[in-house]
Amino acid sequence: MQRVCFLLRVKPEHLEEYKKRHEAVWPDMLAALSATGWRNYSLFLRDDGLLVGYLETDDFEAALKGMDATEVNARWQAEMAPFFESGRPDEQMTPLTEIFHLS
DSSP states (O other): OEEEEEEEEBOGGGHHHHHHHTTSOOHHHHHHHHHTTOEEEEEEEOTTSEEEEEEEESOHHHHHHHHHTOHHHHHHHHHHGGGBTTSOGGGSOOOOOOOOOOO
């Protein structure tokens, strides 16, 4: 199992709307994430727009490719891209290097 952590930046003027969107993630998006191996997925948002994502998966590259092949992900990413400083969030998820883990 891989533990994956990544950082993104939400535009400050979109923080409240971004939070609202994640109060009601589309059921088909949630199903696609589960079906493609995304587990224990969390997003944390700081007031300045720093977004920290964490997930567990068997194979992160396969999980990304699986989501990229879904129609719902294309719709979700198109709606989310304007919230971010760097465009589509799924194209910017560069994992941080894990240097310590206490289990």
